[in-house]
Amino acid sequence: MSTERIYLDHNATTPVDPRVLEVMLPYFIEIFGNAASDHIYGLEAKRAVDKAREQIATAINARPDEIIFTSGATESDNIALFGIAERYADKGDHIITCVTEHKAVLDCCRRLEQMGKQVTYLPVDQYGLVDPDDVRKAITPQTILISIMTANNEIGTIAPVQEIGAIAKEHNILFHTDAAQAVGHIPMDVQSLHIDAMSLSAHKIYGPKGIGALYRRRSNPRVLLEPRIYGGGHERGIRSGTLNVPGIVGFGEAVQIAQWEMNEAASKYRAWTQQMYQQLQEKIEGVQLNGHPTQRLPHNLNVSIQGVDAKTLVMHLKDIAISTGSACTATSPGPSHVILALGFGEKRADSAIRIGVGRSNDDQAIEFSTRHIIQLGLELRQLIRT
Numbered sequence: 001m002s003t004e005r006i007y008l009d010h011n012a013t014t015p016v017d018p019r020v021l022e023v024m025l026p027y028f029i030e031i032f033g034n035a036a037s038d039h040i041y042g043l044e045a046k047r048a049v050d051k052a053r054e055q056i057a058t059a060i061n062a063r064p065d066e067i068i069f070t071s072g073a074t075e076s077d078n079i080a081l082f083g084i085a086e087r088y089a090d091k092g093d094h095i096i097t098c099v100t101e102h103k104a105v106l107d108c109c110r111r112l113e114q115m116g117k118q119v120t121y122l123p124v125d126q127y128g129l130v131d132p133d134d135v136r137k138a139i140t141p142q143t144i145l146i147s148i149m150t151a152n153n154e155i156g157t158i159a160p161v162q163e164i165g166a167i168a169k170e171h172n173i174l175f176h177t178d179a180a181q182a183v184g185h186i187p188m189d190v191q192s193l194h195i196d197a198m199s200l201s202a203h204k205i206y207g208p209k210g211i212g213a214l215y216r217r218r219s220n221p222r223v224l225l226e227p228r229i230y231g232g233g234h235e236r237g238i239r240s241g242t243l244n245v246p247g248i249v250g251f252g253e254a255v256q257i258a259q260w261e262m263n264e265a266a267s268k269y270r271a272w273t274q275q276m277y278q279q280l281q282e283k284i285e286g287v288q289l290n291g292h293p294t295q296r297l298p299h300n301l302n303v304s305i306q307g308v309d310a311k312t313l314v315m316h317l318k319d320i321a322i323s324t325g326s327a328c329t330a331t332s333p334g335p336s337h338v339i340l341a342l343g344f345g346e347k348r349a350d351s352a353i354r355i356g357v358g359r360s361n362d363d364q365a366i367e368f369s370t371r372h373i374i375q376l377g378l379e380l381r382q383l384i385r386t
């Protein structure tokens with residue numbers, strides 16, 4: 001056990017589930033056709049793509065023709081934000097988002113500002129929650145889009161998506177949500193949540209990397225998008241390029257398995273993360289939970305250990321893989337923009353660790369890791385004191 005590596009970073013990415021890989025394999029060599037070709041090879045590929053489209057649509061209560069395949073949630077966010085900003089430019093130039101969004105949304109917004117658009121970045125409370133009243137107050141006659149993520153990738157906080165969706169609908173404003181951390185982990189229904197556009201990713205739910213989707217509502221209202229990639233008119237003209245058939249097949253299967261196993265997985269993961277949090281709190285003084293105590297992803301735990309530098313802790317854990325902040329921002333140094341937004345200062349952000357449990361873990365791995373994190377946490381703090 002002690003020489004094995006333990007992966008506790010399932011919010012950054014997940015391994016491909018062997019059941020997913022198995023359904024993908026025939027699509028590399030045997031059924032390799034281009035889904036846009038008219039002959040039998042193409043039709044076989046198209047049939048597989050259609051099935052995956054159906055699997056994904058069913059999971060989120062959408063129609064298959066509302067699913068646009070992309071290279072991942074980053075691209076989906078780009079298509080949604082730039083596509084709507086450009087297509088609805090004659091209606092308005094104002095977008096509402098939130099300070100704790102993923103960089104895939106924030107960087108798009110920064111670029112849109114450079115292009116002359118107006119962006120409101122709403123604050124969050126100490127738990128990472130956006131107040132729907134703040135959303136309402138930020139609306140102007142120029143507002144064309146509200147983009148608020150469903151579940152935060154660092155602290156796991158789940159936003160009041162339904163309330164925000166209802167406000168958007170009431171004001172005839174489009175509502176986009178980045179649900180890369182949500183689909184397959186918590187129930188998502190684009191109808192009851194009033195979602196007009198939604199970003200999905202396969203590799204956060206045991207599917208392959210490099211494949212994702214954008215849900216785009218086609219009626220009531222019909223969401224129009226200016227493409228970001230031209231060339232052939234695939235995916236209803238919104239995302240040209242030969243379809244990644246094996247990836248799409250794997251994505252469909254991954255979503256379906258995640259839906260089937262959602263409840264069981266959620267209770268197991270919730271028990272693990274709660275157990276870890278409890279033991280950390282019991283054994284180490286000054287452990288603080290980052291994010292909401294109940295409105296959170298079951299498989300995510302983010303805590304700050306007072307007086308312990310998270311980078312040092314993560315480095316010394318060696319064979320136990322946890323994260324400081326988010327992997328997606330690992331290239332940009334400095335404290336996490338998400339933890340800072342909670343308003344507790346830089347010290348707390350510098351000592352924040354993210355633990356993401358998942359299918360590659362078992363009870364023993366959780367117990368073993370918890371013991372080690374506690375032990376190392378205590379040792380590091382001792383070093384600072386002496």
Ligand SMILES: *Cc1c(COP(=O)(O)O)cnc(C)c1O
Pocket residue numbers: 011012071072073074075102104149151152153178179180181200201202203204210211212
């Ligand atoms: C992982 C993630 C992304 C990026 O998804 P890719 O498929 O890797 O491009 C975007 N948003 C959130 C919330 C994520 O967790």
